[in-house]
Amino acid sequence: MKNVDQNTITQAVLERMGNMPDARLKTIVTSLVHHLHDFAREVQLTEQELMHAIEFLTQTGQKCDDKRQEFILLSDVLGLSMLTVAMNNQKPAGCTEATVFGPFFVEGAPKVALGGDVAQGAPGQPCSVSGRVVGSRGQPVVHALIEVWQADEEGFYDVQRPELRAPQARASMQADGDGRFHFKTIVAEAYPIPTDGPVGALLRAMGRHPWRPAHLHFMIKAPGFETLITHVFRNGDQYLESDAVFGVRESLIADWVKQPDGNTLLQFDFVLNESHD
């Protein structure tokens, strides 16, 4: 097709996909092309702005490495991650709600026994966490696999500290035969998402702060249950109403109770949804 104009080009692109073998991918790309073109027409995108966008995306890709995922950050701050979580995790009432995965999970975290130390030297105030993993009828999720990861009191995950030789403040553990777990760690603190890359520049341009309220990340897996990816947020945090990635759910906020001896106690139970695959 020759001589496409700003309106006919959309159909020209879609017609070119007539032989697309994967029906699901065709659905996705068709919708993407429609919205991408509608967006460009709606704002009357200039050639210079398109080049700025290309440069921004290039820098975003080049900021990524094995410890940094700038496109997840971008998806997070634009609300796309939380939107996708919300669409895909509509669980029955009573089940623990999901929230964003974030860019800081690492495969192969240290295995820690129940009662063990997750912090492994990360700076922070001492904290003891305990709870139980149950199914939607209250039955124990025996030996559920629990991954936990968090920022330290300076607001950094271990992967943000290049000087570290070993993981800190992340662990993998198994609940006991009654679904119960407990471990020692440090008190999670509010922190800014990384602002030294293109996404930080975008947040500044948007007049937005980069802070996330204090939270512990959990990913809990067990046969017969949907995997739960969520946080437990710390009650009283000043950023609960303005999380930079829109991840806060009322049901995930818990009291982190400071004890007279300086230790902080957090108790939180997780309710998994049975899988129906």
Add this chain to the structure above:
Amino acid sequence: MKNVDQNTITQAVLERMGNMPDARLKTIVTSLVHHLHDFAREVQLTEQELMHAIEFLTQTGQKCDDKRQEFILLSDVLGLSMLTVAMNNQKPAGCTEATVFGPFFVEGAPKVALGGDVAQGAPGQPCSVSGRVVGSRGQPVVHALIEVWQADEEGFYDVQRPELRAPQARASMQADGDGRFHFKTIVAEAYPIPTDGPVGALLRAMGRHPWRPAHLHFMIKAPGFETLITHVFRNGDQYLESDAVFGVRESLIADWVKQPDGNTLLQFDFVLNESHD
């Protein structure tokens, strides 16, 4: 704002941009967020698909370097580049039409005198190109700055040949006092856009070929005129109806006339639009 769902999150993201200082950027990001969220809802994007998309964008960014711009390729094959060109280059009748810039332009191409050799050893059949740069009333565009770049007979630009130590088949020259130019080069041939990266994988998944019809790139600048970025396409090419980047315009197709002596002649005049800044 807490407890956003798949519908309320869009408004939550937009409200967070209330303090955005740059009005134009606010317009762009507002439309982007609307379309991005609508797209995700329309296709009911899964979390796994979002991660695939993030991976694709990351790979696209990481394929870019000083000689390769994979995001321009992506914009080209999705029709976004040509859409943007079409919106921003609505010139009066009679002016030469614009088309896509493409990813192969290089700043600082060798300066070549009129009549000089642009090919500089690039493989191909000999070709002599001549023409005139005029304004919309036919007046000569005196000493117009002409940048020309092209693929060789194997379908490669110089920047795609890592063994080369110097530019080939690209040059910068100035028209004479009557707006006329002529130079020697090689006959441009059809070529596939680079398919060894994420965009190539996407084209294969879409069941699309990667070919562009043979063309010479031109960028022509002169004080008092709008910069013209365009191609001259070679009449008879089999890909004129299915250019991988949707860039062909009937008015840009010219006869490349093979002479008995083996040389090919191309004659093409450019009509620039007066700038009104």
